[in-house]
Amino acid sequence: MTKSHIKVTINGKAVEALVEPRTLLIHFLREQQNLTGAHIGCDTGHCGACTVDIDDMSVKSCMTFAVQADGASITTIEGMANADGTLSALQEGFRMMHGLQCGYCTPGMILRAHRLLQENPDPTEDEIRHGIAGNLCRCTGYVNIVKAIQYAAAKINGTPFQEAAE
Amino acid sequence: MIPGTFAYHRPTTIGSAVALLIELGEDARPLAGGHSLIPLMKTRLASPEHLIDLAGIDGLSGIARSDDDIVIGAMTTQHSLIGSSLLSELAPIIRETSLMIADPQIRYKGTIGGNCANGDPGNDMPALMQCLNARYALTGNEGSREVLARDFYLGAYETALAAGEILTAVRIPVPAAGHGYAYEKLKRKVGDYATAAAAVMITMAGDTCMSVSIGLTNVAETPLWAEEAGRLLVGTKLDEGSVASAVAAAEAITDPASDMRGPADYRTKMAGVMLRRALERARSRATA
Numbered sequence: 001m002t003k004s005h006i007k008v009t010i011n012g013k014a015v016e017a018l019v020e021p022r023t024l025l026i027h028f029l030r031e032q033q034n035l036t037g038a039h040i041g042c043d044t045g046h047c048g049a050c051t052v053d054i055d056d057m058s059v060k061s062c063m064t065f066a067v068q069a070d071g072a073s074i075t076t077i078e079g080m081a082n083a084d085g086t087l088s089a090l091q092e093g094f095r096m097m098h099g100l101q102c103g104y105c106t107p108g109m110i111l112r113a114h115r116l117l118q119e120n121p122d123p124t125e126d127e128i129r130h131g132i133a134g135n136l137c138r139c140t141g142y143v144n145i146v147k148a149i150q151y152a153a154a155k156i157n158g159t160p161f162q163e164a165a166e
Numbered sequence: 167m168i169p170g171t172f173a174y175h176r177p178t179t180i181g182s183a184v185a186l187l188i189e190l191g192e193d194a195r196p197l198a199g200g201h202s203l204i205p206l207m208k209t210r211l212a213s214p215e216h217l218i219d220l221a222g223i224d225g226l227s228g229i230a231r232s233d234d235d236i237v238i239g240a241m242t243t244q245h246s247l248i249g250s251s252l253l254s255e256l257a258p259i260i261r262e263t264s265l266m267i268a269d270p271q272i273r274y275k276g277t278i279g280g281n282c283a284n285g286d287p288g289n290d291m292p293a294l295m296q297c298l299n300a301r302y303a304l305t306g307n308e309g310s311r312e313v314l315a316r317d318f319y320l321g322a323y324e325t326a327l328a329a330g331e332i333l334t335a336v337r338i339p340v341p342a343a344g345h346g347y348a349y350e351k352l353k354r355k356v357g358d359y360a361t362a363a364a365a366v367m368i369t370m371a372g373d374t375c376m377s378v379s380i381g382l383t384n385v386a387e388t389p390l391w392a393e394e395a396g397r398l399l400v401g402t403k404l405d406e407g408s409v410a411s412a413v414a415a416a417e418a419i420t421d422p423a424s425d426m427r428g429p430a431d432y433r434t435k436m437a438g439v440m441l442r443r444a445l446e447r448a449r450s451r452a453t454a
Contacts, residue, residue, distance in 0.1 A: 004174055021217070022171055043208070044205060044208075045205055048269070058274055059271060060201075060272070064204070064275070067176075112271065116270075133357075134272065
């Protein structure tokens, strides 16, 4: 099958590549670009571990073909740290609030939370929970994931962080 | 899971997309958000040889008012429907329903056109479009024709869409000011299709119901417009007796499958429960 030539921007870097049309974006990122941060969890579009940001949208990269992303700008977990290499507010929040246990869902959680905070910088707990409804944590560590996102929102907004009551 | 091989096409005009569909025939499928089709391709339940991506066509997305209609381009995503101030003002039931579709990620990709044209009885938009009396613009090589959402669905995955036609827009009559609305959906978890769901649009004059339209999701091979149930409510005060007969009339037209969402009898009863709740909430939102 003829390969397609695509140009994408990944984590700020211009990338050109040849892909089979049937290559899923998650396989392109992990296997052709060696960006193994985004995970394949369920491979059926339910779990959100493969979530990346494409042109300001949270997208499940296991349900998108790489060719569809031609011309797009993609951010993965590898592009989430600050420019000087320090942890971004969200990454710091997940660390400080113990927002990860096994860590498998974390890249998807952080990418989804990143877009959520871009659209809603000061979400309520309810809005956070609905906002990450497409991401599953099999460790069921949602309480601390919500806290991690609240921590990041407070840090970005320069407001004091208050832990939600459990 | 890896899909079978296919050729990828990304036309930039609706004319070239239609021409490709006609030329390639049954081996080709249009691709909108892809979140129904791509999972089927991954499990090889679908193996189209050609995908015609509609994402490169300008003018297929957007929400606008045109005289007495709200016109929504087929490639408008659920995320855009949710964020539209025009829809929040004129037809907030579209936002309410969109928020119950799948999950946030999928709503960035899922489109109104795909949801309406797919023909899956589990999709939420078709019954809502029947409730709102929407018209679908179907574009083929001889131009565009309109089909009522109430006439569009013929069976599971069977629609009035002819070979070589693409659903390009949805036209919804602007609902009456002060109307009440509700979409009630029973689902097992986020991302699930409905066990049963009901869309209700209502207008009231004082305590009296002046008009009502009811759509039901996933309780038959097609979405259902519950015309008789609505007729039984017009002119009443939505008293318990009238509501009970409307619910019975709605339940009578359902024909759900028994599946992992429950046995058929249960799903029929749940359609009634969803209708009852939707009527109550719609009434509470109507201003006479």
